[in-house]
Amino acid sequence: MIKLERQFxxxxxxxxxxxxxxxYIxxxxxxxxxxxxxxAESISIEKYVPILNSLASDLARESNGYLKGLHFSEYDCSFSLTFKAFHYNSIVWDKVKxxxxxxxxxxxxxxxxxxxxxxxxxxxxxxxPQ
Structure with a gap:
């Protein structure tokens, strides 16, 4: 996972x-x-917008599995996070151990x-010896 994906x-x-x-984005x-x-609290995602489609698609790919229910349209995007996304640090630490x-x-x-x-x-x- 690249730094921008992790920050996202x-x-x-x-x-x-x-x-x-x-x-909802x-x-x-x-x-x-x-x-x-x-x-609802809202956060700015301006730094992700130029590559949001590929960024979210990569995170939603079955081999990664960080996002689920990804939906894109021309004006918006929606998805849910998986267990793996919420516990990224624990999963990585277990792999390192x-x-x-x-x-x-x-x-x-x-x-x-x-x-x-x-x-x-x-x-x-x-x-x-004797």
Missing amino acids: LKDMCFLAKNDSDVI DLEAKTAELFDSPN GFLLKSIVTPIVVSILTTLLTILLTSLSQPT
């Missing part, structure tokens, strides 16, 4: 409180707000066990 998700998570909230006013919500465990910790443990086993077998195979 953070801004949208600021608006929506759960995955049932629908976010007015492309003419360049604002985003919750759909059908009185007293898994990588560290598989790529660093496991080889170190295997190396130590192999060394200890080699030392033990070598000491057992040598005759004892």
Whole structure:
């Protein structure tokens, strides 16, 4: 995920409180707000408008899965955020922990066990002095 996509998700998570909230983007006013919500807070999305279509489409792609129910028209856009969008940091941290465990910790443990086993077998195979 590129920095602009991550910033877009953070801004949208600021608006929506759960995955049932629908976010409505007015492309003419360049604002985003919750759909059908009185007293809804609105944020400016001016920096995303030039590439909003490709940005949202990439985030909604099944392999990414950050947006659902994406609808585009000439003047507006609407979508909901998924669980994955709300918990992005936790998911990334779990992937990093898994990588560290598989790529660093496991080889170190295997190396130590192999060394200890080699030392033990070598000491057992040598005759004892009399």
